[in-house]
Structure formats: C-alpha cells, structure tokens
Amino acid sequence: MRTVVFNWLFARQHGGQFILRIEDTDRTRYKPQTVKTIMEGMRWLGLDWDEGPSLEELQRSGVEDAARYAVGGAYGPYIQSERVELYRQVAQQLLDKGLAYRCNCTPERLEQVRAEQRANKLPIMYDRHCRDLPPDAISPDETHVIRLKIPLTGQTVVHDQIKGDVIFDNAGLDDQVLLKSDGFPTYHLAVVVDDHMMQITHVIRGDDWIPSTPKRILIYAALGWELPVYCHVPLVTMPGGKKLAKRAGATSVTEFRAQGYLPEALFNFLALLGWSPGEGDEQEIFTRAELVERFDLFRVNKGPAAFSYDKLDWINGVHIRNLSTDDLMERLIPFWQQAGFVPTPCPDDLRPMLRKIVPLIQERLKHLTDVAELTDFFFTYLEPSAESLIGKKMDAQQSLTVLERARSLLAACSADFTHEEIEPALRGLVEELGLKAGQVFGVIRAATTGKDVSPPLFGTLSALGQDRALERLDKAIWQMRNCELIKN
RNA sequence: GCCCCCAUCGUCUAGCCUGGUCUAGGACACAGGCCUUUCAAGCCUGCGACACGGGUUCAAAUCCCGUUGGGGGUACCA
Numbered sequence: 001m002r003t004v005v006f007n008w009l010f011a012r013q014h015g016g017q018f019i020l021r022i023e024d025t026d027r028t029r030y031k032p033q034t035v036k037t038i039m040e041g042m043r044w045l046g047l048d049w050d051e052g053p054s055l056e057e058l059q060r061s062g063v064e065d066a067a068r069y070a071v072g073g074a075y076g077p078y079i080q081s082e083r084v085e086l087y088r089q090v091a092q093q094l095l096d097k098g099l100a101y102r103c104n105c106t107p108e109r110l111e112q113v114r115a116e117q118r119a120n121k122l123p124i125m126y127d128r129h130c131r132d133l134p135p136d137a138i139s140p141d142e143t144h145v146i147r148l149k150i151p152l153t154g155q156t157v158v159h160d161q162i163k164g165d166v167i168f169d170n171a172g173l174d175d176q177v178l179l180k181s182d183g184f185p186t187y188h189l190a191v192v193v194d195d196h197m198m199q200i201t202h203v204i205r206g207d208d209w210i211p212s213t214p215k216r217i218l219i220y221a222a223l224g225w226e227l228p229v230y231c232h233v234p235l236v237t238m239p240g241g242k243k244l245a246k247r248a249g250a251t252s253v254t255e256f257r258a259q260g261y262l263p264e265a266l267f268n269f270l271a272l273l274g275w276s277p278g279e280g281d282e283q284e285i286f287t288r289a290e291l292v293e294r295f296d297l298f299r300v301n302k303g304p305a306a307f308s309y310d311k312l313d314w315i316n317g318v319h320i321r322n323l324s325t326d327d328l329m330e331r332l333i334p335f336w337q338q339a340g341f342v343p344t345p346c347p348d349d350l351r352p353m354l355r356k357i358v359p360l361i362q363e364r365l366k367h368l369t370d371v372a373e374l375t376d377f378f379f380t381y382l383e384p385s386a387e388s389l390i391g392k393k394m395d396a397q398q399s400l401t402v403l404e405r406a407r408s409l410l411a412a413c414s415a416d417f418t419h420e421e422i423e424p425a426l427r428g429l430v431e432e433l434g435l436k437a438g439q440v441f442g443v444i445r446a447a448t449t450g451k452d453v454s455p456p457l458f459g460t461l462s463a464l465g466q467d468r469a470l471e472r473l474d475k476a477i478w479q480m481r482n483c484e485l486i487k488n
Numbered sequence: 489g490c491c492c493c494c495a496u497c498g499u500c501u502a503g504c505c506u507g508g509u510c511u512a513g514g515a516c517a518c519a520g521g522c523c524u525u526u527c528a529a530g531c532c533u534g535c536g537a538c539a540c541g542g543g544u545u546c547a548a549a550u551c552c553c554g555u556u557g558g559g560g561g562u563a564c565c566a
Binding site for chain 1: 495499500503514515516524528530563565
C-alpha cells in the first residue's frame with residue numbers, strides 16, 4: 001500500500017493519470033471481496049483513480065457495490081480477466097515470429113527437473129525441453145503453455161531510477177511462461193501488454209520485482225515496444241522482526257480505520273516510510289497537499305523500512321489535535337456508537353454535550369477508538385471506590401466536607417453550568433478549606449467520574465451538566481456516610 | 489545452490505552523488521525535569537549510530553574492493 005501511495009503522489013505531482021487495474025489472472029486465488037477491499041481502502045486513504053474498472057466490468061466480476069467504485073476510461077477494460085483475448089493474440093504473434101514456443105511439459109516433470117538441479121546445486125530453471133521441438137510437434141488443441149524464448153547469451157540491463165543500472169546475464173533467465181494452460185496470461189505477459197496498451201509511462205513498484213524485470217524487458221523487445229521508466233522502491237517490513245508484509249498490506253488498510261487511525265495520518269506516515277524532504281528540512285507532519293507538492297520519488301531510500309506503530313501513533317495524535325472540534329466530533333461519533341454510548345443515528349439533542357466533550361479529550365487521543373474509555377463515565381454511572389473518595393493526606397471527614405461544600409457551591413451555579421462559573425467556585429473552596437487544589441479536585445473527580453484520571457475537571461463537570469453532577473455528588477455523599485456508619 | 493537488492497542511534501531518517509564545515513543533525517520510543525487539579529499536550533535535558541576489514545587520499549559516514557549480516561527472487565502467484 002505504501003507503494004500505491006508513492007504511485008499516487010507521483011502521478012498527482014506531475015499532473016499525470018493514476019490508473020487502477022485489477023490483476024486477477026490467477027483464477028485459483030481470485031476473490032471478488034479482495035477487489036472491493038482494495039478499492040475501499042484506497043478510497044478511504046484518499047487515493048482516487050482517474051481510470052479504472054467500469055460498472056459493467058465490476059458487475060461481471062462479482063464485485064459488491066459496483067456502482068460505488070466504477071470509474072471507467074478510454075483504455076479499458078481495466079480488469080485483466082476481461083482482456084484475455086488480447087493476451088492470446090499477442091502470444092500468438094510471438095509464436096508466429098518464432099520468439100515463443102509451446103511447451104507441454106507436465107508439472108511433475110518440471111518438479112523432477114528442479115529436484116535434480118537442486119541435488120546437483122545447479123541454478124534452478126526450466127531445462128528448455130520443448131524449446132527446439134518442431135513447430136507442429138505440439139498441437140494447439142492439446143494442453144500446453146506458451147513460453148518466451150529468452151536469448152541464450154548477452155545481457156539485459158534494467159535502468160532503474162532508484163537503484164541505478166542493474167545488469168543481468170540472459171543465460172541466468174528462465175524461459176518465462178507467457179500464457180498458462182488455462183488460457184490466462186501470467187503477470188509478466190499481462191502487465192507488459194497492458195502497460196503498453198494503456199500508455200503507462202512509469203512503473204513504480206516494490207523492489208521484489210527487480211529480478212523478473214529483465215524477463216519483461218525482453219518481452220517488450222520481442223514485441224518491438226518502447227519501455228516504460230522503471231522505479232523500484234524498497235519494501236516495508238513488519239515492526240519487530242524483519243518479515244515481509246507480503247500482500248497483506250493492501251487489504252489491511254481498512255483495519256487501520258477500524259483501529260481509529262485517521263486516513264490523513266496513515267497517508268502522512270506511509271509517505272515518510274522511505275522518503276523525507278532532506279536538504280536540512282526536518283518537517284515530519286504533512287498534509288496531503290503538501291506531500292503532493294514536496295514528495296520526490298527519486299529521493300526515496302534504497303533500503304527497506306520497518307513499519308512502526310509508535311511513530312504512526314504519534315503522527316495520528318498530531319493530526320487528531322489539528323482537527324476542528326466539529327470535524328473531530330463527526331469522526332468520533334461512529335466510535336461512540338460502536339461502544340454503545342451513542343445511539344445510531346446520533347440524536348440531535350445529544351450533540352451539544354458531545355461537542356463540549358470533544359475539546360476535553362482532543363489532546364488525549366492517540367486513536368479515535370480511545371474515546372470509549374476516555375469518556376465512558378459521561379454515558380454510564382461508574383461508582384467510585386471508597387478509597388478514591390478520600391483525598392491524598394486527608395481523612396474521611398475532610399473528604400465528606402469537600403463533597404458537601406462542593407455540592408452546595410455547584411448547586412448555587414446557574415443552569416448554564418459553564419466552566420467559567422464552576423472554576424472560581426471550586427477554587428474558592430480550595431482556599432476556604434485550606435487544602436491543596438489537587439486534594440479537593442481529586443475527591444470531586446472521583447465522585448463525579450468514578451475515576452482517578454479524567455479530562456480537566458471544570459470542563460468535565462460542565463459537559464456532564466448540573467443535574468448529573470449534583471446527583472453523583474449526592475451518591476458519593478451517601479456512600480461516605482454509610483461507610484462512616486459501618487465503621488462506627 | 490544460483491541470481492539480485494540493501495546496510496547511519498532500538499525504529500524512521502539527514503548527511504553520501506559534488507570527500508574536510510560531522511566531537512554525525514532531526515523525529516519516534518525510552519529516562520529525568522519543568523508546567524500542572526489527575527491524565528495528556530507542551531517545553532527542557534539525557535541516553536543512543538556511521539556493520540567489519542582492506543585500500544585511494546594530506547583527509548572517508550562520504551570513493552573503490554572484499555567480508556559479514558539482512559531482505560528478495562528462483563512458479564502454469566502476483
């Protein structure tokens with residue numbers, strides 16, 4: 001997915017077209033659900049595409065909500081399974097030119113060849129058994145594949161924008177299968193045909209593709225087509241260890257949403273994985289627009305980068321703090337709903353309270369999901385523990401006095417119950433009792449929130465509302481008195 | 489096995505191309521402090537790296553070679 005972000009940034013930055021193509025030539029693995037997940041993930045991250053599968057294509061492929069993702073374009077179809085005839089024609093063309101050949105070796109024979117090569121510590125590749133058979137030795141009607149005739153000598157150079165020139169001896173390249181026995185093309189054939197037909201200028205992908213790039217360059221050569229610009233970016237590894245994220249990356253984007261990450265934060269983080277502004281510029285937080293302007297594909301590092309949740313969490317927190325109150329509230333509502341604190345749809349008369357809560361927790365959120373445990377006490381009554389109602393270096397009687405005085409002072413406030421009137425009242429209480437602010441506020445916090453840790457007290461009380469604040473103080477006072485009775 | 493890629497603090501990185509200004513800069517994380525009604529946020533300080541070995545050079549993190557280490561490829565997968 002990080003590589004997709006690089007592709008998108010590069011296209012947007014240069015005013016190019018960003019095209020989404022579905023490569024589904026492996027029929028044994030194809031699942032319509034995956035297509036939807038990828039598109040949904042890209043939409044969420046803000047990676048919009050200028051050309052992509054049309055409504056009809058998506059429907060034929062069994063993708064749900066096809067209308068939501070349909071884009072279309074002049075170079076379609078954009079789903080490879082819809083283009084098989086094209087690949088067959090190109091394969092036939094190569095056959096006719098004598099640059100490819102039919103091969104009917106069985107999987108068993110191929111495996112046997114490989115086993116022998118392994119045993120003799122030889123390079124593992126097809127032994128070219130069928131390469132020099134007479135053209136009519138294998139009938140088009142029998143089960144077979146079509147392989148490319150790789151030149152036996154010479155070198156093929158990949159001119160890569162990040163790695164530089166990478167040179168391969170043709171002798172070490174396998175006679176790549178172009179068309180499988182089920183009639184579908186391999187990735188190698190399909191991507192070359194499509195990139196050419198769709199006029200793709202830049203191929204930006206993971207550097208795990210480097211070793212097979214010469215094979216594709218030779219397909220271009222066999223067809224007499226012009227090469228695109230290659231740009232192989234390093235892979236992203238998993239946090240602790242160094243295992244490759246494999247293909248899990250693209251499909252898990254929606255999981256980041258569920259975990260409470262902002263799309264702009266994930267985007268920011270992903271762009272920084274392998275790229276940095278450099279030249280003494282140490283900016284780390286970027287908006288999407290800034291990245292489109294500043295990103296430089298050719299400055300991307302050569303080495304792999306490890307995914308770090310610590311850094312992502314920090315970036316997410318920064319972006320959360322940068323949101324407006326209303327924006328953050330709207331993004332938080334689904335998470336409140338999921339926690340069961342807010343009904344679906346959100347009632348209008350609940351919004352004023354939510355709007356007062358948001359600023360109280362904004363700088364405390366690392367993930368949107370954190371909102372549940374940070375604000376649970378606003379929605380349900382949590383009974384404070386007996387110990388928490390007694391302040392630091394205070395006895396039960398003093399604590400009870402704090403609660404009783406606080407109750408009467410807060411009862412004297414207006415129904416607006418604003419932060420501005422609560423604060424002087426309670427600060428006055430601190431003075432009146434000759435205690436420390438932390439002692440007094442701690443007791444009131446425990447009584448009204450049921451927690452030792454809460455958002456700032458005055459704002460919290462105001463958001464809670466006068467009725468519920470007084471009610472909770474009353475309960476705490478009862479609790480304290482009962483406790484005293486039992487003791488006596 | 490064979491082929492390819494990569495190598496700066498624990499992590500992401502600046503610096504490398506155009507050797508000296510690098511006693512290697514920043515960020516995350518971590519530790520301590522300040523602020524403070526708790527928790528955060530913010531601010532300050534600390535900890536912490538040029539994988540190793542050879543060259544080239546007056547001078548190398550920067551250029552060259554090798555070693556080691558890590559990753560990838562080696563499919564009728566992408």
